[in-house]
Amino acid sequence: MMTDLPLDQVRTLLAVVDEGTFDAAAAALHVTPSAVSQRVKALEQRTGRVLLLRTKPVRPTESGEIVVRFARQLARLEHDTRSELGMSGATEPTRVTVAVNADSLATWFLPALTRVPREPRLCFELHREDEARTAELLREGLVMAAVTSSPDPVTGCSVRALGRMRYLAAASPGFAARHFDGRPLPEALVEAPVMTFDRRDDLQDAFARGLRRGAGGASAVRHAVPTSEGFLDSVVAGLGWGMVPEVQAQPLLADGHLISLAPERPLDVPLHWQQWKLDSPALAAVADAVTATAAEALRR
DSSP states (O other), X not given: OGGGSOHHHHXXXXXXXXXXXXXXXXXXXXXXXXXXXXXXHHHHHHHTSOOEEOOSSOEEOHHHHHHHHHHHHHHHHHHHHHHHHTOTTOOSOEEEEEEEOHHHHHHTHHHHHTTSOSSSOEEEEEEEXXXXXXXXXXXXXXXXXXXXXXXXXXXXXXXEEEEEEEEEEXXXXXXXXXXXXXXXXXXXXXXXXXXXXXXXXXHHHHHHHHHTTTSOOSOSOEEEOOSHHHHHHHHHHTSOBEEEEHHHHHHHHHTTSOEESOTTOOEEEEEEEEEEOOOOHHHHHHHHHHHHHHHHHSBO
């Protein structure tokens, strides 16, 4: 079906989504708002689907996301082709968009980007999102690749395993003395204040459910700190206990700033690399660097 879609209409739809309004898309494309509206309507008639929700800003429907993803992939292929042919206008750096979870970003992912060859010239645009939701950005066509916990490939994407990120339940010595001394850990977790990344963070609850054999999650007394570094600092400061990436926890455990609440019960989160199925030198270079670094930094 995609080969029958007029490219000017596809590009126009993408411009409307990126710019947010028909008028702004018209200005970006140097055409009239009426022309933009006609192209989008023609594309919707050709596909037989509503592609845009006429809100402010406009939002693509589920069908619209498919066409938007196709438009972004098409733009990437066009750029790569022009670059390989040495055509004018293709000398600007290639922008590579990647969704990555905060803990990977704070530990092993940035070193991976330093291993990407200097040619072709790249610009990275990183979107921070939980590993369980990064695939949504791929599905919406907002990013070209993602570090995700899902082994199931998004439509039009390939997937490869990266390894497992290990988390340890940790707390400051003072916090542990106040809340855990002399009490069975599963029982104490019901009341001990807990750190979370945000309201959707389930990692601490998953650990508690595992200890309590599914009888319930962590305490209702919970603090949300939405950065990996801030989360770690909060645990060290004694604000609550939390699941800390092993690589961050190890030096703090060694110098006594943290103690492990259950050394025999680590929690492993599998990570995968998903990317568009494109023959793109830029995307291939990033994928190679990411998988090589993950092989060294993550558990197999």
